[in-house]
Amino acid sequence: MTNPENNNKEYINDKFQRSALQVAEAQARLKPYAALLTHEEVPLTCSSGRYLAQPVYAPHPFPAFDRSSMDGFAVIAADTSAAGELNTVWLEVVEVIPCGAVASREITRGTAARIMTGAQVPGGADTVIMLEATESRIEDGVTYVGIRRPLEAGKHITPCGLELSTGDPVLPEGKLIGAGDIAVLAALGVPDVPVRRRPKVAVFATGSELLEVDEPLAPGKIRNSNSPMLEALIREAGGEPVRLGAIMDDLELARSRVQMALESYDLVLTTGGVSVGDYDIMGDLVREQTGDMLFNKIAMRPGSVTTAAVRGGTLLLALSGNPGACFVGFQLFARPVIGWMQGAAQPFLPEWTARLGAEYKRVDRFTRFVRARLEIREGVLYAYPAAVDESSVTVTIKDSDCLIIIPPDSGQLSAGDKVTVLKLPGEIRG
Known part of the structure; x- marks a missing residue:
């Protein structure tokens, strides 16, 4: 993702020893630790949604005869x-x-x-x-x-060879395989396709307030919605989620369970416990001198407390416990990591230009990533900001096709202004 700002200024909060990186810099710090996974061969019929581990060249002309x-x-x-x-x-x-x-x-x-x-x-x-x-x-x-x-x-x-000559490049390494690619591979007689192994991604939620989905509500408790959301997002990005449940606000318990996950999986995601409260155990855990902390604050809203560290060569990415911030943090940081591990040619969400569908008044010194709905009218793409876009809000996630990038201190934006959007996976529903 390109940096929406022209500088790489860091904002420093001395009280909590947090230095806020720009989004692009934080992404760059993650990349060296997103190790490319080994490749494996899968049957052609099972290759949809996988990333090619090797380029494919035409073994013969296509068509093979006049x-x-x-x-x-x-x-x-x-x-x-x-x-x-x-x-x-x-x-x-x-x-x-x-x-x-x-x-x-x-x-x-x-x-x-x-x-x-x-x-x-x-x-x-x-x-x-x-x-x-x-x-x-x-x-x-x-x-x-x-x-x-x-x-x-x-x-x-x-004529013979109208579409392809022998040795012509057909599909590049890192290509996300779709239906059209499968048709070509079948036509060229490729029964088994070399693809990158899917990363196994451990998912933890933290917080003594969490209930499982099937549990009745109780005073002061909330249901754990982030973990199933992250499972779906991991699958959507091409990974294999492994849900390891919720961790109570207990530092010793968190340390042992996270360490186990770091030794067993390709990537560890946690949600919650990364703010500055007395019981935010993931923030405390990441600050321990047992590995390299990559960052613990991003110059963005929501999800500024997103944190990353490396333990034993494995990435630990701690996302906000607020659902909206967790969702945005995944899209900006976890998604490209999962993509890099599979050699994805395009690991980031695509950037589009759209017209703002309604005015946007909120001003911030950090870049904002606003959940929005896309709509095409008379050939023009419009992005409508969610009416309620607080980091703690869950419901507007389901209505979002994109994230509008609002640069810091940009002032009030009017309907019709051009904005950059990050297109979320899936069809435009507006």
Whole structure:
């Protein structure tokens, strides 16, 4: 993601020893620790949504032979030069070639072959005339085709190698495989596809106030919505989530459980406990001198308390416990890490330009990432900020197609102003 600001100024809060990095700098600090995972081969039918571990080159021309693009007759163009409305040229039909068959003889002057769409054009023929433009007759058991207009050579023939020549690059390393890619791989005879292993991502929630989804509400408690949200986001990014439950506000317990996860998984995500409260244990845990802390404050809203550290070579990314901030933090930091681990050619959310659909008054000294709904009107893309975009708000996450980037101290923005948006995965629903 490009930096929405022109400088890389750091904001320092001495009380909590926090230095607020710009988003791009924080992302850059994560990248060296997002180790590229090994590759594995999966069946073609299981490769959708995976990242290619090696480039793919055409093993043969495609199409592999000259093929007819019409139901009709394969003929020699020169045989039709005298054809016209008043002069029908008659050619002897010497063979019928269905799709999948190969002609048993070449076409010579004065002869033709009945051919079906997709069939290999017989040797000697250099053009195909569609069935509807011919007439036929049978004399003494011999079939003839009549043609009343001259033909050009190469008509209705898809030549060998039109789409690909042998050795042509087909798909690059790091490509996210989709349905079209699978069609091409199948056509080229690739039954097993080399892909990067999916990272196994451990997910913890912290907080004594958390209830599981199936538990009834109790005074002072809330249900743990972040963990299932993160599971879905991890899968969406191509990872394999491993949910390890919630951790009470107990530093010793958190230390042991997180250490176990760091030794067992490719990436560890936590949500909650990274602020400056008395019971924010993840902040305390990350500040311990048992590894490298990459950052513990970002110059952004929401999610400024997002924290990252390295323990034993494994990344620990501690996201805010506020659902909106957790969601944004994942998109900006966890998503690219999961992508880098798989060699993704495009690990970041795509940046688009849109028109602001409604005025936006909120001003901040940090960059804001505002949940928004996209809508296309008369060919113009509009982004409508969520009515309530507080970091603690959950419901507006479901209505968001994008995040509007609001630069710091940008002042009030009016409807119609151009803004940069980060397009979230999925279709535009507005």
